[in-house]
Amino acid sequence: MTDSWDGLQTLKYSNNGEVAQVVLNRPDKLNAFNDLMHDELFLVLNDIANTADIRCVLITGEGRGFCAGQDLGTRSGGETMDLGDKLENGYNKNLRILKSIQAPIVCAVNGVAAGAGANIALNCDIVVAKESAKFIQAFSSIGLIPDCNGTWLLPKLVGLARAKAIAMLGTPVMAKQAEEWGMIHQAVADEQFDETVKDMVNTLAKRPTRALSFIKNIMDESFRNDYGVHLDRERDVQRVCGLSHDFSEGVAAFLEKRQPEFKGH
Ligand code: T3D
DSSP states (O other): OOGGGTTOSSEEEEEOSSEEEEEEOOGGGTTOBOHHHHHHHHHHHHHHHTOTTOOEEEEEESTTEEEOSBOGGGSOTTOOOOHHHHHIIIIIHHHHHHHHOOSOEEEEEOSEEETHHHHHHHTSSEEEEETTOEEEOGGGGGTOOOTTTHHHHHHHHHOHHHHHHHHHHOOOEEHHHHHHHTSSSEEEOGGGHHHHHHHHHHHHHTSOHHHHHHHHHHHHHTTTOOHHHHHHHHHHHHHHHHTSHHHHHHHHHHHTTSOOOOOOO
16 A cells, blocks of 8 residues: 555555555444545545556455445434435545446455445446345435435346335345346355455456456446447447457467466557
8 A cells, every 4th residue: 555545544545556456444334434435435536547557446345344335323313404415425426436447346245235335336347245245225224215326227237126126125135146136246155255356356457458448338338329339339449459459469379379468458
């Protein structure tokens, strides 16, 4: 970790120019978000977005939880409030930067992910969770709707029937179930979790980053493109990939029967 990030109070952050790691760090509150955490996350996500050669980003949580969403201790029970402003200046501001990061983002869900915590995870490119972890759309239990784009993501990931049910009932979804439903990529036995995450991050950091960035963007785009438009988009993006170092290296390595040395561009 660079010295300049030592003062963070709600996160741990390291960025070696190739891999960036963000650890939500309020374990006594299951890493629930307060205003400082929103602000500190904004700073580190900006740093990542502005690190040109970053190859992979890892987001995880400290302690037994991943993130319990908004710190309800920062909201006054028995009062109404304008949550639109809160969302815009907190979660939405951060999710917009998260989305702008071009490197693959792995979310390692180390424990319970509730409310905004669950949906922040689902906004990442690859979600790996401990088998003991659970995802809870806790919002409706306090009279809210899923935010952090949960109402956009969930129907696409698990289908409308399951999305509506888990959002309305607030039923916890265990990691294995989440994997079976396609909500996350993989549920991993707790004892193999750290190793699996480390291997995945190291692998991604050596793969052709520019192509991975195109993959995530064009797959997101697929939801708003029609068939013909999407074929055109693939053609245009593949044209760019074909002109890249990593394509020429990938083919050369295959023909020479050796491992490719991708540079990420
Ligand atoms: O307001 C806005 O800005 C709008 C946006 C909202 C976005 C949202 O995220 S709304 C949803 C907010 N989150 C929740 O409603 C979840 C609340 N938490 C829980 O339901 C449970 O804590 C969990 C299911 C996540 C975990 O349960 P369990 O039994 O494993 O742990 P616990 O004992 O409930 O929690 C441990 C501690 O963390 C406890 O503190 P204590 O008693 O040991 O001092 C608990 O109060 C604290 N904690 C857990 N979640 C929150 C929290 N403190 C503040 N805010 C939390 N969200």
